[in-house]
Amino acid sequence: MTLVHNWHLGRRMEYPYFESRPKRQFAAIFNINRCIACQTCTMACKSAWTYNKGQEHMWWNNVETKPYGGYPQSWDVKTLKLIDNGENTWYTSEKDEKLSPYGVYEGDTIFEAAAKKNINQWAVGYIPEDKEWRSPNFGEDVAKSNKPDEYSSLPEHSRWFFYIQRLCNHCTYPGCLAACPRKAIYKRKEDGIVLIDQKRCRGYRKCVEQCPYKKPMFRGLTRVSEKCIACYPRIEGRDPLTKGRPMETRCMAACVGQIRLQGFLDDNPKNPVTWLIRHDKLALPLYPQFGTEPNIYYIPPRWAPRSYLRQMFGPGVDEAIDKFMVPSRERLAVMSLFRMTQTIVFEYKIEEGPKVFETEIHGKKFEMFNDTIIGYGEDGQEVVRTCVEEPIHVRDPKHYNSI
Amino acid sequence: MKKGFSLLKYSLPLLGAAFLSATLFAAEETAPGVKGASEEEFTPAKEVLTVKYVQLDKPYHMDVESLRGAFKDANPVKVTLQKQDKAFPNGGGSVTGAEVKAIHDGITIYFQITWSDPTKNARSIAVQEFRDAVALMFPLGAVEITPAEHFSPRMGDREKPTNLWHWKADWEADLLVKGELEDVEVQYPNMHDDFNFNPYSVYYHRELITSVEVLSGGRAANNLLSQPGRGRTVEDLNAEGFGTLTTQDHQDVNGCSHYEDGVWTVIMYRSLITQDPHDVQFVPGGNAFFNMAVWNGGEQDRNGQKNISTQWHPATLEKVAWQ
Numbered sequence: 210m211t212l213v214h215n216w217h218l219g220r221r222m223e224y225p226y227f228e229s230r231p232k233r234q235f236a237a238i239f240n241i242n243r244c245i246a247c248q249t250c251t252m253a254c255k256s257a258w259t260y261n262k263g264q265e266h267m268w269w270n271n272v273e274t275k276p277y278g279g280y281p282q283s284w285d286v287k288t289l290k291l292i293d294n295g296e297n298t299w300y301t302s303e304k305d306e307k308l309s310p311y312g313v314y315e316g317d318t319i320f321e322a323a324a325k326k327n328i329n330q331w332a333v334g335y336i337p338e339d340k341e342w343r344s345p346n347f348g349e350d351v352a353k354s355n356k357p358d359e360y361s362s363l364p365e366h367s368r369w370f371f372y373i374q375r376l377c378n379h380c381t382y383p384g385c386l387a388a389c390p391r392k393a394i395y396k397r398k399e400d401g402i403v404l405i406d407q408k409r410c411r412g413y414r415k416c417v418e419q420c421p422y423k424k425p426m427f428r429g430l431t432r433v434s435e436k437c438i439a440c441y442p443r444i445e446g447r448d449p450l451t452k453g454r455p456m457e458t459r460c461m462a463a464c465v466g467q468i469r470l471q472g473f474l475d476d477n478p479k480n481p482v483t484w485l486i487r488h489d490k491l492a493l494p495l496y497p498q499f500g501t502e503p504n505i506y507y508i509p510p511r512w513a514p515r516s517y518l519r520q521m522f523g524p525g526v527d528e529a530i531d532k533f534m535v536p537s538r539e540r541l542a543v544m545s546l547f548r549m550t551q552t553i554v555f556e557y558k559i560e561e562g563p564k565v566f567e568t569e570i571h572g573k574k575f576e577m578f579n580d581t582i583i584g585y586g587e588d589g590q591e592v593v594r595t596c597v598e599e600p601i602h603v604r605d606p607k608h609y610n611s612i
Numbered sequence: 613m614k615k616g617f618s619l620l621k622y623s624l625p626l627l628g629a630a631f632l633s634a635t636l637f638a639a640e641e642t643a644p645g646v647k648g649a650s651e652e653e654f655t656p657a658k659e660v661l662t663v664k665y666v667q668l669d670k671p672y673h674m675d676v677e678s679l680r681g682a683f684k685d686a687n688p689v690k691v692t693l694q695k696q697d698k699a700f701p702n703g704g705g706s707v708t709g710a711e712v713k714a715i716h717d718g719i720t721i722y723f724q725i726t727w728s729d730p731t732k733n734a735r736s737i738a739v740q741e742f743r744d745a746v747a748l749m750f751p752l753g754a755v756e757i758t759p760a761e762h763f764s765p766r767m768g769d770r771e772k773p774t775n776l777w778h779w780k781a782d783w784e785a786d787l788l789v790k791g792e793l794e795d796v797e798v799q800y801p802n803m804h805d806d807f808n809f810n811p812y813s814v815y816y817h818r819e820l821i822t823s824v825e826v827l828s829g830g831r832a833a834n835n836l837l838s839q840p841g842r843g844r845t846v847e848d849l850n851a852e853g854f855g856t857l858t859t860q861d862h863q864d865v866n867g868c869s870h871y872e873d874g875v876w877t878v879i880m881y882r883s884l885i886t887q888d889p890h891d892v893q894f895v896p897g898g899n900a901f902f903n904m905a906v907w908n909g910g911e912q913d914r915n916g917q918k919n920i921s922t923q924w925h926p927a928t929l930e931k932v933a934w935q
Contacts, residue, residue, distance in 0.1 A: 210644050225644055261827045263796050265803055329702035331645070336912075338740045390701060390915050391855045407833035411857070413915040415701060417739065429737035430796050431830035431838035432782075 210324075213382060217497035217523065219309025222318050225331055225387045231401035233473035235379050235439050236482050236504040237461060238492040240547065242511060242533065243468040246272050246349070246372040253463035254376070258438065263430025266342040269437035270376040270460040276517065277370075278348030281337035281423050285496065288421045289520075291333040292322045297498055299524045310490060311497070311525045318500020319384055319421050331387040334419035342426075355514070363512060363571070364530075371510040373521075374468070376460060377424040377437035378495065378503030379403045385436070388419035400473065401504065402439040410434055421499040444553075446587075454586045455553040467548035472555065474504060479556045481543050481584070489540055491532050493522035508533055535573045541597055542582045550593035554584035565598055645700035646854065649766070655759045656901065656924040661689040661714055665896065665930040668717040676724075676870035676877050683724050686713040693727075693906055693919040698766055699854045703917020707906045710746070712925075718932040721894050722881040723748055723777075725904065732871045733909025734781035737799040742909040744781040746878050749774050749903045750892035752850070757901050757924050765903050765924050767851040775892040776849045776857070777865045777880050781909070783845040784869050793840035836863075845869070846880050850890050854916070862888045897931040 212221045213228040254270040271280045279285060293316075301312035317325060319332040326333065356367040379396075383403050386394040393409035394416060396402070405416070405425065410433040416425040417434060425436040440458035442448065448456050456462070461471040472482035485491050485506075492506035509518045511530045518526045532540065542559045559580050566577035577597065584593040604611070642648045664686040671678035688711045695705030710727035725746050736743040752773040757763045768774035786793050796803050830838030836847060836859045846867040848860045867880040884894040894900060901924040907913035 258827065263829075265796070329645075329697065330700050336740055339738045342739070390699075391857065407830045407838075408835050410830065410835070411837060411915070412736065414739065415915065427739040428829055429739070429799060430793075431828065431835070432736060433830040433835060433838060435829050 210320075214308070215318075215382065215500060215502050216308060217311065217314075217494050217502050218318070218500060219305070219311060219313040222382075222500055223320050223324065224382045225320075229396075229398075230381065231396070231398050233399075233475040234381070234401035234504055235444065235471075236474040236486065236506065237469055237471035238482060238485055238506045238508065238547075239374050240468040240508040240544070241371055241373065242508060243466045244272070244372045244374055245466045246274070247465050248272055248346075249463045249465045250374060250460035250469070253459040254437075257440070257459045259435075263428040264426075264435070266339070267426045267428070267435065268345050269424065269426075270374070271345050272372050272374045273346065274349045274351060274370050275373050275513075275521075276348075276353050277351045278346065280345040280347075280375075281341040282344070282347060283341075284337065284423045285521075287335060287337075288319070288333075288423075288499065289496075291335070292317050292319055292498065297520050301524050310487070311493075311523050314498055314500075314523075316498055318498070319419070320387065320500060330415070330419070332384045332419040332421075334384065334388070334421065336414055336418045337423060361512075365514045366512040369513050371513050373495075373507070375422065375424075375495070376505065377403065377439070378422060378501070378505045379437075379439055380504060381502035382500065383420070384422075384499070384501050385416035385420040385425045388415040389413075390415060394425075397441075400439075400441075400444055402441050402444065403436070404438060404441070405434055405436055407431075407433060407435075421496065421501065422503070451552045454588065454592070457551050457553055462548075462551045464548055470547045470554075472553050477556060479558070481546055481554055481557050484557075485540075485543060489532065489543075490525055491529050491540060493525050493529055496521060497523045535570045535575050538576070538578055538580065541577065542580045545582055545595055545597050546584055546593070549595045550584060552584075552586050552592040554592060555587050556585045556589075558583045558585070562596065647698050649698075649764065651759060653765055653922050654757075654762045656757050656926050657691075657921075659689050659925070661712060661902070661925060661927040662687055663714040663716050663721060663894075663900075663927055663929040665932055666715045666717055667933070668715070668720075670717075670720075674866070674879075674881070675868045676879055679722065679724075679868075679879055682715055682722070683713050686715050686724075688713045689925065691904060691921050691925060693904075693921055696905075696916050696918050696920045698920075698922075699916055701916050704908075704911070704913055704919040706908045706911045706913075707919040710904065710906055712902075712904070714927065716884060716894070716896065716929060718896060719884060720881050721884050721929075722879055723902075724877065724879045725906075726875055726877045727906050728874055729871075729876050729906075729908050729910070730874050731908075731910035732781070732876075734785045734871075735794065735799065736782045736909070737794060737796065740912075742912050742914045743907070744876060744909045745779060745907040745913075746876070747776050747778040747905050748880060749776045749851075749905075751775075751901055751924075752890070752892055755901070757926075763901075763924065764853070765922060766920075767854055767857070769853050771852070773850055773852045773890075775890065776847075776851060777867075777882070778847045778849060779845055779867045779869065779878050779880055780847065781869070781871075781876075783842065783847075786840075786842070787845060791840045792842065793838075835859075848888075848891070860888065860890050862890075864888055864891055894929055896929045898929055900927040900929065901925065902927055 210223040213224045259267040298315040322333045352368045352370040359367045412432045443456040457471040461469045562579040579598040586592040713724045733744045844866045846865040851857045865882040869878040906919045
């Protein structure tokens with residue numbers, strides 16, 4: 210075991226392999242506040258990669274309702290129990306921008322829990338039985354009622370549910386990669402995508418057991434395991450549509466509600482994904498306490514109980530929701546980029562515009578400026594240009610009813 | 613007095629060093645999750661397996677019943693098996709012993725292994741189901757194995773490769789179905805998939821369906837575990853230490869099996885000599901070593917979660933009658 214630094218946890222932790230971060234890490238941001246659970250992302254992935262025999266139960270991307278849903282059923286509850294996570298204690302009095310932006314996690318990761326319990330494998334985990342992989346949308350839209358007779362109002366609705374959209378997080382310290390006794394799972398240096406080598410895999414399912422998010426899946430037909438591949442041909446720029454430029458994955462590009470932005474986490478503060486995650490801290494990791502440093506980030510839903518959200522996204526929740534409710538000028542502009550293009554945006558620039566709106570939201574002053582935001586591709590060329598306010602066109606009276 | 617005093621100053625650190633070295637010696641992890649080997653592991657077992665020379669009428673059907681008579685004069689060797697606790701993931705322990713017999717007819721060598729297993733697990737399609745299996749491991753090349761000449765009994769070691777014959781219960785079941793690979797419907801009879809393979813269907817799209825090999829994961833990658841039509845029940849592999857197990861490009865071993873009343877009987881057979889340089893070669897009148905492992909699918913045994921023997925077992929091949 211070596212010691213590696215996990216910036217979600219704000220401390221070092223044990224992992225079987227040395228710290229080795231990719232040049233730029235495949236990452237994405239999902240705005241839970243905007244998801245309508247249309248499942249277009251789910252179907253985009255399914256129709257691209259998992260429509261084949263043996264993959265019928267596989268949903269590399271899935272959207273589940275919280276609190277009662279889960280694919281596989283109760284995956285998070287079961288894994289949290291394995292790390293004895295009733296506590297989820299974080300030391301938040303001291304934070305470091307770079308090393309511990311959320312504070313320090315004081316509980317056990319899945320690796321530390323395995324060492325403590327002496328189970329003689331790299332991480333705690335369980336293999337969900339086939340029946341748990343059925344009904345991926347079980348519990349859809351089923352609300353939790355805290356106070357059934359009361360009106361729902363912010364900050365916490367008395368009847369609530371929200372959707373969480375999940376795919377493989379392509380973690381920095383994957384549980385699956387640590388679990389594989391044959392090193393059949395590898396993380397690419399060029400983009401941090403985690404893949405299962407189909408020739409090397411022998412179907413031991415230690416990855417299925419030890420991924421806390423349960424995204425490696427066993428394929429009965431071929432007797433080996435498969436997982437989300439981050440549509441790597443698109444990331445490599447091999448889709449002719451983007452003319453050689455890296456393209457967002459199927460599930461990201463297909464999002465009807467425009468909740469997803471995919472790109473790379475790198476050192477550039479003007480990279481929209483990097484800015485929103487590392488500098489603005491609007492988007493938070495999923496269950497950081499597992500210790501794998503997942504790379505899919507979420508803007509938490511503003512109506513759900515904070516304690517539930519803190520368990521799910523860590524202690525940065527309150528700050529993130531405040532920032533989302535009353536967005537700053539730059540934040541609003543960057544968020545306007547979501548789903549404006551399929552080409553991955555590597556850098557953004559904001560051209561200032563006039564002030565168009567002013568109000569007070571929950572006691573805080575909010576001003577909206579119609580800034581123009583420009584996104585640049587890998588080669589520095591402009592790939593998208595959009596404004597904060599949607600342009601309004603009034604149709605000629607002659608064509609009032611035309612499409 | 614002065615001398616005694618200066619020595620006393622060093623006693624605590626000395627004690628600490630002694631304690632530390634004791635703990636280090638006891639833990640002795642040679643790599644993360646891997647326990648160091650003891651002298652006992654490098655010492656071959658005492659009982660020698662005699663591979664009896666038998667003049668065999670090769671039966672038309674290679675099965676356990678037809679070959680039973682051939683093994684009657686072969687002396688069994690009892691191999692003690694234990695839980696695998698040398699490297700992550702640890703597991704096994706449900707099968708405590710197996711019996712090995714071996715014969716050859718100057719052309720083919722046959723190993724018969726029997727062990728107790730209350731459940732027959734001959735399918736590995738559902739995610740929570742694992743197969744019963746047994747493997748024999750042989751050092752590659754002519755080797756001396758003595759306590760002085762270390763040859764690791766655990767999957768070999770770097771520069772000390774081994775040849776493994778891995779019989780799987782589900783490969784046996786695969787042979788019996790059309791296409792020689794049990795399909796998803798065998799486990800989930802009403803499973804529906806979105807892909808219509810029926811070439812006469814209105815929805816048949818030749819270009820799309822012939823590209824399906826690209827999305828066949830293991831099958832497209834030529835992983836032997838995913839291939840239909842293997843024509844055998846035993847996999848021929850090599851290993852050079854934990855995590856290095858590799859399927860051979862050329863498969864040479866075959867086997868047959870029988871399960872009755874909680875007992876598995878597996879016969880693995882191969883030509884004494886093969887053309888494959890990655891295969892162990894057997895010479896009548898010569899010596900060999902073997903080690904073995906058994907997997908009980910009912911206990912989720914697979915990979916390192918297995919029942920192992922911690923020592924090499926010596927074997928001698930009887931000479932052919934006319935030598």
